[in-house]
Every structure is written in C-alpha cells, then in structure tokens.
Amino acid sequence: MPLTNTMLGVARFLDAWAAPPEQPLRLPLREGAAGQRNLSGGVTDAAIVFPRGHPQFVAALEDGVRALVVLLVEGLDCVTFSSCEGHAAADGRTLLWGRSVDILPRDTGEDARVRAVLGGCVDAVRQAPEAPVRLRLVEDEVQTEFGPLPALTLDFTPGTADAATYFAVVAPLYAALLVEVEAAIP
Numbered sequence: 194m195p196l197t198n199t200m201l202g203v204a205r206f207l208d209a210w211a212a213p214p215e216q217p218l219r220l221p222l223r224e225g226a227a228g229q230r231n232l233s234g235g236v237t238d239a240a241i242v243f244p245r246g247h248p249q250f251v252a253a254l255e256d257g258v259r260a261l262v263v264l265l266v267e268g269l270d271c272v273t274f275s276s277c278e279g280h281a282a283a284d285g286r287t288l289l290w291g292r293s294v295d296i297l298p299r300d301t302g303e304d305a306r307v308r309a310v311l312g313g314c315v316d317a318v319r320q321a322p323e324a325p326v327r328l329r330l331v332e333d334e335v336q337t338e339f340g341p342l343p344a345l346t347l348d349f350t351p352g353t354a355d356a357a358t359y360f361a362v363v364a365p366l367y368a369a370l371l372v373e374v375e376a377a378i379p
Contacts, residue, residue, distance in 0.1 A: 198275055198295060198344070203337040206244055207299065210272055213246030220249065227280040227289075228255055242274055257363075258294055260371055261347070265294065268378040271307055272297045274335060279349065279363060281356035288356045291326075292349035292363055297335060297342065307345060314373035315347070318366060325353040326362040328370060 200206065209217075220241055223234035230253050231238045243250040245266050254262050257278025265271040279292040296311075298304035308330070315330045327350045334341040347370070349363050 197336060198333070199336040200242060200274055201338050203297075203335075203339065203342065206242060206274070207272065207297075209244040209247070213244060217247050217249075222249060222253055226283075228257070228278060229280055230255055240275060245272075257292060257367070261367070261374070262294055264371065264374050264378075265296065268374065269307065269310060270303075272299060274344075279351075279359065281360075286356055288351055288354050288359045291351040291359065292367070294347045295333065295335070296345045296347070298345065304343060304345070310377050311345065311347060311374070314370060314377055317373045318369045320366070324362060325355075325358050326351060326366060328366050 221232065222230055222241065223232060224230050225234035229235070229238075231240045241249075241253055243253050251259065251263065254276060255278035258276040262273050262276050265273055273294055274297045275293075275295040277290050277293050280289045281287060282289050296307060298307055311330050315328055318328055320328060329348045329350055331346040331348050333344040333346040335344045349366060351359050353359055
C-alpha cells in the first residue's frame with residue numbers, strides 16, 4: 194500500500210523555507226535502530242519537516258539521502274518535504290520502505306524545470322531492465338490543509354522484499370544519480 198504524504202502548515206513551511214525565522218523552534222530529534230529520524234525514532238512515526246536554514250535541517254536527514262537532498266536544495270533550489278533512505282524490518286532481512294525524496298514545486302514553472310532536469314538525470318542513469326530496484330521520477334501529491342498539491346518523488350522503487358539485495362542495488366544507483374544531478378546544476 195503506498196504511503197500518503199500529509200503536511201499541515203504548508204504555507205508557514207514555505208514562508209520559513211524562503212526566510213527562516215531568527216529563533217527557530219528546536220525539536221528533540223531521535224534516531225531509531227534502523228536509522229530513521231523523527232520525534233521518537235520509531236519506524237512508522239511521522240517525520241519532522243524542517244525548512245532549509247533551520248539548524249536541524251541537515252541533522253534530520255537520514256544518511257542514505259542526505260547528499261541528494263542537500264544537492265537538490267542548494268544546487269537546484271528545490272523544496273524537499275520528505276525523504277527516506279529506506280529501512281529494513283527488525284529481522285534485518287525484509288524491506289519495509291524503499292528510498293525516496295519528495296519535492297514540492299512552488300509553482301508550475303518550477304515544476305516544469307525540476308521535472309525536466311531530474312527526468313533527464315533519471316533517464317541518464319543506466320538501469321538493467323529486470324533490476325530489483327527501479328529509479329523513477331514519479332508525479333505525486335501531498336495532502337495539505339488547502340487540499341492536494343502537486344509534488345514529485347525521486348523513488349528507488351523496490352522490486353524485491355529482500356533488504357540486502359535492495360540496498361546492494363540502491364547504492365550504485367544512488368551514486369550514479371548524484372553524479373547526474375551534480376552535472377545538471379547550472
């Protein structure tokens with residue numbers, strides 16, 4: 194079952210993204226055993242959404258997506274609102290979540306620009322047709338207090354439930370995507 198992204202306070206978030214408050218609220222950030230970062234460290238708990246410029250923005254990013262998120266934010270001026278490095282179940286063998294980064298375009302022009310750049314980057318990453326992981330740029334949406342807003346997701350879609358296989362294949366795909374995004378930055 195796909196996850197539904199919900200974000201309340203989206204207008205405040207975008208305002209803080211554009212101009213971070215002078216004294217931002219600091220929140221207790223916990224890291225769970227599988228690397229997930231949120232208020233409790235739990236695998237299925239809601240994440241904290243920090244705007245860029247917040248002193249906890251980078252620390253809240255999971256290790257497996259940090260470089261990509263920072264590159265998207267600083268290099269392509271994207272607004273990211275959710276990311277996940279992917280997580281295995283407590284048994285360490287079963288994949289619970291795949292890796293992804295969600296982007297909230299601020300307008301249709303930005304949506305078209307980001308879609309073109311990242312679509313080209315995804316297309317440039319070589320992928321075996323039957324690989325256990327597929328890198329995709331997915332048209333998505335985020336539920337907000339204003340109704341659904343269009344979003345884009347860089348998704349490392351699992352084709353296997355085996356965590357070891359998934360993460361072994363994700364690592365070179367992720368590295369290749371980083372190279373492509375770096376090359377696409379003007």
